[in-house]
Amino acid sequence: MGEALIEVRDLEKVFHVRRRAGRWRRTREEVRAVDGISFTVDRGSMVGYIGPNGAGKSTTIKMLTGILTPSGGRLRVAGIDPARERTRLARRIGVVFGQRTTLWWDLPLRDSYALVRRLYRVEEARFRANMERCVELLDLAELLPVPVRQLSLGQRMRGDIAAALLHDPEVLYLDEPTIGLDVISKAKVRTFLRDLNKELGTTVLLTTHDLSDIEQLCSRVMVIDHGRLMYDGGLAGLREIGDGERTLVVDLERELPPIEVPGARTVRVEGPRQWLAFPASASAAPLVAAVAAGHPVADLSLREPDIEDVIARMYVRGAAGAPEVV
Amino acid sequence: MGEAVRAYMLTAGMWMRSTMTYRLSFALTFFGNIVLTSLDFVAILIMFAHVEALGGFSVAEVGLLYGTTSFSLSVAHVLTGELHEVGSRIRDGSLDVMFVRPVPVLVQLAADRFALRRLGRAAQGLAVLGWSLPQLDVDWTPWRVALLVTMLLSGAAIFMAIYVLGAVFQFYAQDAAEVQNSFTYGGSTLLQYPPTIFGRELVQGVTFVVPLAFVNWIPTMRLLGRDDPLGLPGFVDFLSPAVAAALLLVAGLAWRAALGTYRSTGS
């Protein structure tokens, strides 16, 4: 166990929203975006913060970075209370928002970096070393003279990640870093983050609603839904719950009665297409072989469970009192 | 404080360099600004072609009021940059990114898109001053010169505080930018004319409620050897720096409170 870098206890954020109710009346409604969350993150770890849209992921990140003041609970990052000592904290953290750039929209990438260097007082030598590393690994060389507003989403994301790392932050927060990225950009970003964590020991906390981000990057996962922490632990444990079942989607050459093969059950039939659920622990290969042997198969695809499935299962388990669900 | 000033200079400097790469565009907007803002002084000159005095003030005296107002407002506008448009950033949540940099949000907003071309109006104000000062019947002792200079600086500081307060209101009200404009642009239009042409309640309002009168009306009366319109004690004529400092303090505290209420946006 390492030293705790982020400490969160009973953290809460309540938004008061005014809604129109009828022609004249307006009602005040409470949205508990983060509803009593506790966790610690050790220095050097790489943690995935996952949940469906509106779960409270961004709100948590905004409190960790000092953008929002918590409504309740206690919060320390590197011993600093983010909302009270925002500028001091800023020198020690890096932040990347998937939906919004932290760079200066009208300036060439290179100028943005030069300004970041001076605002953060990064030594020339360190700056050059960090730049070199980022330019190479994130493939930025050709983008440096381009104004940020002309970059594609994937290019901008890489540019933002580099900007967040020039001052050697102890922790890097990424809020949905892969949202909207194409496959190649996604892969580049993931590889870069894994190396960053491994080689420089930077602590990484990333939010996503894409399970495959987590599978490729994080050994620890926190699952949040409706502002509450549903699960906190290893990826294996999450698989056990979430991966309870994978789905084999079979396209037959014609409409047939539900397929019957050992080790799987047909959960849905729609014309020539059928859905077969089978345990995650089982290999798909023998099942595919069995199906193909007895049926005229036109196409096959394997569907991993998505985050909604995982969470749906957690509620079921939670009701049954499974110990690994927080 | 030093750190904030340094960050301001860095950011402003970078914007200046990036706009200076388009020299022609800079020159056009700078001088365009001068021509455009000169039109309202031309209107004043036309008026004086028909009358000898306005509210008992000669054209040179009105020029003094006009020039000091223009200069102070323009300097404040240049130094506070994008602050007057903070409302849109609050609504769309783009203020977020300013919270994660090691520089106070206020400084970042003030330095953002720093535009020297906005100084066109200050240049025009100084030109009007240069035209009207020699025509005034004033003995320019060092004290009077010092009073004029402190008036210009305090005036800029007062307008800056009003820009900050306007930004504070934008955290609480959707269309506060309009209200802010009425204080800055509306207020500056007021200050270009002699206080004697306005009603007593209005003059009281801009003295005691929103202390715009300290930008130029009150100290100018001392320069010109006139009584101030409200008959206040003599020392009040020298209070502009104190009023500016107090107003900046109030604005700073209000800003800090407003920033704590920032709620970003749900995505």
Ligand SMILES: Nc1ncnc2c1ncn2[C@@H]1O[C@H](COP(=O)(O)OP(=O)(O)O)[C@@H](O)[C@H]1O
């Ligand atoms: N500034 C805000 N004002 C009102 N409600 C908000 C605000 N920010 C977030 N919310 C609400 O809080 C909940 C959590 O939002 P968010 O943290 O953005 O979720 P996520 O990032 O997991 O998608 C949502 O119901 C959202 O509508």
Ligand SMILES: [Mg+2]
């Ligand atoms: Mg989000």
